[in-house]
Amino acid sequence: MTDKTPCQLRERDDIVLRVAHLSVNFAVGKQTVQAVTDVSFDVARGETLGLVGESGCGKSTIGRAIMQLPPPSAGAVIFRDQDMTVLSGEALRQTRTGLQMIFQDPVSSLNPRRRVRDIIAEGLTIWGRDNSAARVEEVMSAVGLDAASAGDRRPHQFSGGQCQRICIARSLALDPDVLICDEPVSALDVSVQAQILNLLEDMKARYHLTMVFIAHNLAVVKNISDRVAVMYLGKLCEIGNTEAIYSKPVHPYTRALLASIPDADPLAREQALLDEEPLLQGELPSPADPPSGCRFRTRCPYAQERCAREEPFMQAAGDDHFVACHFPLL
Amino acid sequence: MTDANQHEPLLLRVTGLTVRLNSSHGLVHAVEDVSFSLARGQTLGIVGESGSGKSVMARSLMGLLPRRSIAFGSGSILFHTDNAQEQDLAQMPDKLMRHLRGPAMAMVFQDPMTALNPVLRLSVQLTEPLRQHLGLDRQQARSRAIELLAAVGIPDAAGRIDQYPHQLSGGMRQRVVIAIALACNPALLIADEPTTALDVTVQKQILDLLARLQREHNMAMILITHDLGVVASRADYIAVMYAGRIVEYAPARTLFTSMQHPYTEALFKSIPRINDPSHTRLQAIPGRPPQLINAAVGCAFAPRCQYVQPRCRQQTPPVVEVPDAREHRHACFYPISPGLNREEGDD
Ligand SMILES: Nc1ncnc2c1ncn2[C@@H]1O[C@H](COP(=O)(O)OP(=O)(O)OP(=O)(O)O)[C@@H](O)[C@H]1O
Ligand SMILES: Nc1ncnc2c1ncn2[C@@H]1O[C@H](COP(=O)(O)OP(=O)(O)O)[C@@H](O)[C@H]1O
Ligand code: SF4
Ligand code: SF4
Numbered sequence A: 001m002t003d004k005t006p007c008q009l010r011e012r013d014d015i016v017l018r019v020a021h022l023s024v025n026f027a028v029g030k031q032t033v034q035a036v037t038d039v040s041f042d043v044a045r046g047e048t049l050g051l052v053g054e055s056g057c058g059k060s061t062i063g064r065a066i067m068q069l070p071p072p073s074a075g076a077v078i079f080r081d082q083d084m085t086v087l088s089g090e091a092l093r094q095t096r097t098g099l100q101m102i103f104q105d106p107v108s109s110l111n112p113r114r115r116v117r118d119i120i121a122e123g124l125t126i127w128g129r130d131n132s133a134a135r136v137e138e139v140m141s142a143v144g145l146d147a148a149s150a151g152d153r154r155p156h157q158f159s160g161g162q163c164q165r166i167c168i169a170r171s172l173a174l175d176p177d178v179l180i181c182d183e184p185v186s187a188l189d190v191s192v193q194a195q196i197l198n199l200l201e202d203m204k205a206r207y208h209l210t211m212v213f214i215a216h217n218l219a220v221v222k223n224i225s226d227r228v229a230v231m232y233l234g235k236l237c238e239i240g241n242t243e244a245i246y247s248k249p250v251h252p253y254t255r256a257l258l259a260s261i262p263d264a265d266p267l268a269r270e271q272a273l274l275d276e277e278p279l280l281q282g283e284l285p286s287p288a289d290p291p292s293g294c295r296f297r298t299r300c301p302y303a304q305e306r307c308a309r310e311e312p313f314m315q316a317a318g319d320d321h322f323v324a325c326h327f328p329l330l
Numbered sequence B: 001m002t003d004a005n006q007h008e009p010l011l012l013r014v015t016g017l018t019v020r021l022n023s024s025h026g027l028v029h030a031v032e033d034v035s036f037s038l039a040r041g042q043t044l045g046i047v048g049e050s051g052s053g054k055s056v057m058a059r060s061l062m063g064l065l066p067r068r069s070i071a072f073g074s075g076s077i078l079f080h081t082d083n084a085q086e087q088d089l090a091q092m093p094d095k096l097m098r099h100l101r102g103p104a105m106a107m108v109f110q111d112p113m114t115a116l117n118p119v120l121r122l123s124v125q126l127t128e129p130l131r132q133h134l135g136l137d138r139q140q141a142r143s144r145a146i147e148l149l150a151a152v153g154i155p156d157a158a159g160r161i162d163q164y165p166h167q168l169s170g171g172m173r174q175r176v177v178i179a180i181a182l183a184c185n186p187a188l189l190i191a192d193e194p195t196t197a198l199d200v201t202v203q204k205q206i207l208d209l210l211a212r213l214q215r216e217h218n219m220a221m222i223l224i225t226h227d228l229g230v231v232a233s234r235a236d237y238i239a240v241m242y243a244g245r246i247v248e249y250a251p252a253r254t255l256f257t258s259m260q261h262p263y264t265e266a267l268f269k270s271i272p273r274i275n276d277p278s279h280t281r282l283q284a285i286p287g288r289p290p291q292l293i294n295a296a297v298g299c300a301f302a303p304r305c306q307y308v309q310p311r312c313r314q315q316t317p318p319v320v321e322v323p324d325a326r327e328h329r330h331a332c333f334y335p336i337s338p339g340l341n342r343e344e345g346d347d
């Protein structure tokens, strides 16, 4: 790990969350899985950062490491000017309420035996905040739940989309600065997915939220994000403003990812550039034994000898656009 | 209702297929009056949200629904076998259906692990259908199995064939399932969400693989998905299902250029599009898909339809042909016609 500040971290005074040199390793038997390695990014107030990459690349692990669930193996998570990785006990618990998380499977993250209004009030009670019926009903109506008819029911009486609304209400009740969404719409039907994405946009405006939005669906991430970070096998490949990442991707992996998306409009398939892109070859390597140098090199159509020897670090590729590749497709 | 499909001989003609299932909550109207036909070598894409009846329909075509769960079934499934005979699969005894599965029609499911036996080596699972249906001996079957694994893009097929399913990645497992499904060269492959559990990069590899194998064997395919994007560029025809019915059916291109059914339009508009700028407001469909318990009166989409009229709640719209269009049908009283200035609904 280097001490040098990675170039993608911005010098701004409205940075709400900063993750620097974050690494998370898991011991699995005798092996060490390097789930996340030396990842750095920041999120400014009111921004939504999208985190994309294939299954197993470490997205959820980053989300949980920010929450210190569990704390990372190395690196810093700076939130409200404090490094959360050095906090413990009460101080950590207090700071953590400023960060809330929602998940892919809303039904199983709700206690099936409790009424909806109690689920939402629970956090407020624990933290000694205003847990009055009025406060609970306010957040319920904000997420589109009718307190009178829904408040006394239990989670199993709701659909997946409604349960996600309950989870969002529960998180927002605590008035967080940052909402971390881990695949929040992946398990929902497309018609309901749109409702939840719109709701998240509305809640973001209403409660002045900053968001980290994790998903593997690139169109969903583009829709909601101001900036996007692309991950492969535990590392960041490319990060920048959404427009740059989607219209001028320079990392070979980002290109391959975008070229794989089926377009719902056969008439709009004028993505000549992307369609010509060489396809990914081979299988994803094991995170227990990642390739030397650039982790993408075993599948990269542009790999050269240097890629095996030397790890690529982030470099600027344009305005608010950074790439970790020796031979970016500029 | 006949489809032109003029270039290739007809393989499958489904007419009025209706399947109602027993459940603890009541009768599930899973498939209602579904009709379509499919020629050799062609792909029919079936799209629809969760619970719209796609899988029940697919399983009933394959004769894979457990008898005891079927409360009521009607309609015909005419299948043209190689010697040009026509057989009604809906009337066929289980014993005969078993002989058709494999050589005539095969199915690939969403979760490859449901199709693979976790405790058997791939070699056993691949050679069994080859020996049973094609009468190959042990050695012939093994070398054919290795060829099949190589054909679906498994590197080092000869080495991999003695592995167990859990030793493979999700994408490789789905390739193995496809290899097993294609072992006996079926005339029809039904792929039920074959890539839903996979990443986009793997999804593209699997769909490209299916398209290539389909071309090589002139195999017809029914590709079931909830992703309009997947069928848009890969299907010849698209059927949109809602609440057990095909609410719109058209050649893929026609469907996108002149969609007629309000549900098709709503579905299309609710999807985030990769070419739209960030923060484009999505046009969500209010409410959610209906439960299929007990018969609904009127159009099943009425509670969510922005064009609903009183008549929609009283009568079930029949399937009608779009005038002057080829093979384009829908089930709506007030279809979307370009140029026609429609009033918004009454509620
Ligand atoms: N064996 C069964 N017994 C009773 N009801 C069933 C059975 N299988 C499915 N159903 C019901 O039939 C309806 C249609 O289900 P089906 O699985 O065909 O939907 P689908 O369109 O394939 O959905 P998905 O996109 O989630 O796969 C649902 O209401 C479902 O709960
Ligand atoms: N608790 C854990 N123990 C061991 N390995 C884990 C654990 N959690 C995640 N991993 C591994 O870390 C890697 C990243 O996982 P994850 O963050 O869940 O990926 P994503 O969310 O991008 O799909 C994977 O290889 C996964 O198997
Ligand atoms: S560093 Fe080399 S292997 Fe890695 S993405 Fe760039 S060109 Fe490919
Ligand atoms: S029949 Fe009526 S309710 Fe049904 S889709 Fe057409 S306009 Fe909408």
Ligand SMILES: [Mg+2]
Binding pocket: A059, A060, A061, A183
């Ligand atoms: Mg995850």
Ligand SMILES: [Mg+2]
Binding pocket: B054, B055, B056, B192, B193
């Ligand atoms: Mg299904």
